[in-house]
Amino acid sequence: MSIDDKKTKVGPGLTDLLASDEAGQRAAGYADTLREILQQPVTWCDTARLLHDDTPRAVLAQALAATTGPIVLTGSGSSMYIGECLAPVLQEGLGREARAIPAGTLLTHWRGTLPPQPGLLISLARSGDSPESGGVVDRLLAEAPEWRHLMITCNANGHLATAYRDDPRVSVLVLDARTNDRSLVMTSSFSNLLLAGSGLPPHSDTVTVAGRAAAATQTLIDTHADALAALARRDLGMAVYLGSGAALGVAQESALKMLEMTGGRVLTMAETFLGLRHGPMSSVRDNTLVVAFLSPDPLVRAYEHDLLRELSRKQLGMARLIIGEGIPGELVGPDDVAIDLALGGSAVSSMLAQVVSGQLLAFFRCLHLGGTPDAPAQGVLTRVVEGFVLHGARA
Structure with missing residues (x-):
């Protein structure tokens, strides 16, 4: 653990942020983002x-x-x-x-x-x-x-x-x-x-899917938000997000959230578990956080577990955030955060809960770096992309 890590262990958790009234939250630049994540x-x-x-x-x-x-x-x-x-x-x-x-x-x-x-x-x-x-x-x-x-x-x-x-x-x-x-x-x-x-x-059956995701995600927020906040305060320079199949979209979105909210001060990459071996693994260094969105499919999850074991064997990465269902204890190291959720094997329920973990991680990292989640990268990004010329049809 670096000296910088020790200095960044203490910071506001979710309860502290919610204790501020709306005016205080708005002055700190996080009122809208936090409300929209939690709702x-x-x-x-x-x-x-x-x-x-x-x-x-x-x-x-x-x-x-x-x-x-x-x-x-x-x-x-x-x-x-x-x-x-x-x-x-x-x-x-x-x-x-x-x-x-x-x-x-x-x-x-x-x-x-x-x-x-x-x-x-x-x-x-x-x-x-x-x-x-x-x-x-x-x-x-x-x-x-x-x-x-x-x-x-x-x-x-x-x-x-x-x-x-x-x-x-x-x-x-x-x-x-x-x-x-x-x-x-x-x-x-x-x-x-x-x-x-x-x-x-x-x-x-979207009612069942939504209900499972809502219950699991509320557990995530109530039980694991402060662990995500502590992880976001680590001395991380890069975050690698892994997802298989449809969950690659969750990995891409979570990588974008971190990039947007930190203004590029944390480099990000999204990849499949199996794709990481084909070159991108070389970028996983001592200051890299690996975020693993596990599949609800047991067969797919077996491949994902193998990749995580390989990263452990090669001692790659600073820490890991693992989100899924039925996470084996042997995959979780002393510096890792594991969020084991009851999702009923639903791919959509899993993606909904997992993307919230990515949002919270980026949100807390933004605050730790002194940013304002409601309007990061001011002067560069706008809520709706600015208008540009739409050129005519090809002749």
Whole structure:
């Protein structure tokens, strides 16, 4: 343990931060972010109930029935990583090809990336006002008119929710206004959009999924938040996030949260457990925190456990944060934090709980570095990406 480690062991935990009134929290720059992280268990249950109401259920059914072709999920930044989480879930649940393609890629290269067979494009967005969001839809409605569109957004007044109301090729699902995060960083918007998208398969039991995730995540918050805060105060220069299958999207999102909230003062990388061996393992050094999002699938988890044992054998990394279900004690070293949650083997429940651990870790690291989670990297990032020129169609 370094001298710097010893100096950073003492700091505010969750109880201390919540003890400050709203004015104090706002002055310290974390009021919105903390509220939006902590509200997630409640909002998930509300989103699940929304999906079972007649009108939202009809919107999803109509969008799916409009085409039998492939499903493409799109968005930018965090919204894109929601698509990465959802694509494997939807392909398995619907028996249809599903893939995630960044909105920026569709804007510039849709002819070479969009599947040739027309299908359903699902646009995922917090505000629905970023330049790429509307630009992609406008272009594809004009140049690929056989594609159908489903917008899932947190903002009833955003461009995606309002601009296409009269086009029969477009369906819109708007989530509760509380999920439209006010903080610069996406937290409850990310997880609620993920849950909403997982409800597309007709027989999805989102109420059960949300309930499991909510109970496990509340346990995480109540029992492990201070351990995450202490881990965030360690002398870490890099964080490597590992996820398999759909959980790679959680790893990517968690890496982005740390990068955004620390303004790049903590370097990050997201990789699959098996992919880490193929070169990226060389970057795991003495100041590297390894964050392992374990799969609910026992077969997949066996590969993940092997990788963690290999890291121990090679003495790679400063410490590990391991989040999953049924974590063997022999995988947990004296400097590690293990969060063992009852998730019932659900992939979506696991991803929802795991992404919250990534959010809290980044939140506490930001505060430790003297940052303001509500508006990190001031002057560089904005809550909605600034407008830019959308160039015309290719001749």
